[in-house]
Amino acid sequence: MEEGFPFHFAFSDVGVSSLSLIFFLLDVVLDLVAIECLYAEKKYFSLGLLILLLLGSSVVIQIFSWLWYSDPNKTAPETKVETFIKRHGLLGPVHICQLGVFLRYAAVMEISFCRFKQRDVFLKRDTIHMKHDLSMLRLFEAFSENAPQLILMTPLFMQMQEIQFLTVLKIISLSYSLLSYHHHVHAVNPEKLQMGWSSLVLYFLWNFFLIGARVIIVSLFASALPCYFAAHFLSLWTLLIFWAWWQKTDFMESKAGEWLYRATVGLIWYFIWFNVTSGRTRLKAIIYHVVMGSDTMLLLGLWWWWRSVESARLDPLPINPYLLIAVLVTIYITGILLRLLYYWKFHPNKPALQVDEKDLKSHVNLECDAKRYDVVEADSRAIS
Template sequence: MECSTFSKYSWLDFAFAVIGVCTFLFDVGSDLWVAKEFYVDGDFFWFGVLVCFMVLSSVVVQMFSWFWYKYDRELQGFQTAGENVLLCSDGRCKLYCWLHVLQLGFFFRHISAIKEGFQVWWRGKRGSEYAVYMTHDLSMLRLIETFCESAPQLTLMLYIMLRTNRARTMQYVSVAASTSSVAWMVVDYHRSLRSFLPDKAQQGWGSSVLYFLWNLLLIAPRVGAVALFASVLPAYIAAHFLSLWPALVLWAWRQETNFMDSAGGEWLYRATVGLIWYFSWFNVTEGRTRGRSTIYHSLMVSDCTILLLTWWWYRDPDLTQSYAGGLVLALPLAYLVGLLLKGLYYTCSHPKLYSQSSQAGEDVPDTQEPRQFHSLQTAVSSPLWNKRMAGHAQYFYSAASPRPLVSSTNRNKSTSALSEREQTYL
């Protein structure tokens, strides 16, 4: 089933897969070490909070992985072709279920991707599309894992350092692990989206570097503001999150997200999007991206300003004298630079794509000459085209939103329903 519309699996794809699993293992190892240190030192409250973050993020990631496994089993021709890769045979379904129950499904996907990628890249085995398919899923799962665990854990470590006015080695390690996880996720996710472009061979590293920088400069001040607020009013940080997160979930629902293949899965996705939006912007639907992004950043600027002013009012002047002024100036300045770099990215480095079914007058975030989503349109009939990430690439790169060609109400009933669902993404 090799075809020209699929990205060929290269040594760089294999390197990203290996680095991804190494980053994952390093992150898990550092989490366990920090948890052990908290327990040994008698800090049982922080031990419990950290373990809750780890368990919650693991459960969410395993749920997404299991949902996708169930969806993929319904694709025509996928079970037979991918049997040795994703355990799609009926006899192995129970084994794969237990792997997810034991919180090992995500790790197994990493190992499967490395195994298949090595056979494709080094041994020249046919099946590049299977390796690419798994790579795209892993990129999305890493994104979810990062914002469910790494970003909250980074906030927690900064809060503890600010609250106690000291830092231990394990805290530095945890901050480094969480920061590297966020940084790697940003580059890996951007690269995964760009692999859907018809001119993938022409893309350079400059675009990814710029994408990484503006995301880092927008995420870091947000995490810092939340940590500073928590350091002076720890009892109110949960109330702050619970007052903002439901509104963000409701906003995702109002945007009519269409990422999962079931109602339960879609609400899980919306809840996760709300958590991601608590820290960073993440486009989830097609249409007027610039307007939604402006609303989001206006909300974040207002919220971060309130958090910083609250911290400034309640802080201990003696303990914070050495860094208070610098933080109050640095965090807003970093966010402003991040917004400027984001505008530069969309102006100079963000390719815009259009569909022949696009409506005139839609919002166009870029100034470059548009390209057609040619490779997506020609591969729509293949069961090994990763529609989940293709949909996000469509939202991220489209210059104008195309009209849905059909509407599918039940995507798993038959092959025709699956075909209709693929067309709605494109």
């Protein structure tokens, strides 16, 4: 039975899951540090915007968590902590108090402990499903909270040394959220699809370079032309939402939930590519990178033009603007090249995988799970 079950847990899975929890707690600490720094510097307007971003992101994540708990097609067994919460009618209050993610972490810890004691193969499946949900929530949280926060905070790092350190850690957290989600998607596939350490490192690096360059360039443009940035973001975000609609995403049970999902996907796409459909996506990815690469370079060029025109009344930058432009362009191109290298040499695909009868029966049994806990659906929806 153990051999026929297609979930295999390697040391990398434990490491990725542990780091995911560490980055979740680190994000909370970094948010508190950012609030304290802004308050100490008496930047009350930026502080208010930061708190608004944190609250808005938390509300979005709690809505997703609550909708998933309320899914009538969910057939996966509940843990004792989840059963207790539901039995006493506390599911709503828990999410209103912004504790839905903590409830899911408690459920994962409980079922992981039970799996360790009982060594039950089906508990492994339940654990990976719960971790998959958590990794998706962390991904949504990272890009609805950390990415906008970086745009707000990055222009301040030139005056505040603490914010400079915070900016780097936030970009690392963004990149790791994508890695964690991608890893958990592969974890529900046969062993031949597992990501090795080289794949994990390369996947993290190309996301780190692309997200870092994009975030800094957008931040520079936003600090120079905030009104134009607002118009640019709303216009491009709307187009990206409709692109998700055009791809006929079918992830949530309700129409309202599906549009919330598309809006979140559009926000992620504003910074990095994230696949939401099955089938071949190479052409979509190429179109995305051509459009977003051009947009990124356009924003950088507009920022340089504005600096040139307004240089007489602006404070000098701590770094030569030409050097800054060269570094950012180099980082962005390096990210693209690392992505190409990853899919050329390190992507764990299976072009000619031989599936024996035992593996086939395992997949057939797994496809009988509910929609949100269907392994095939989860894989086809979101391999980025």
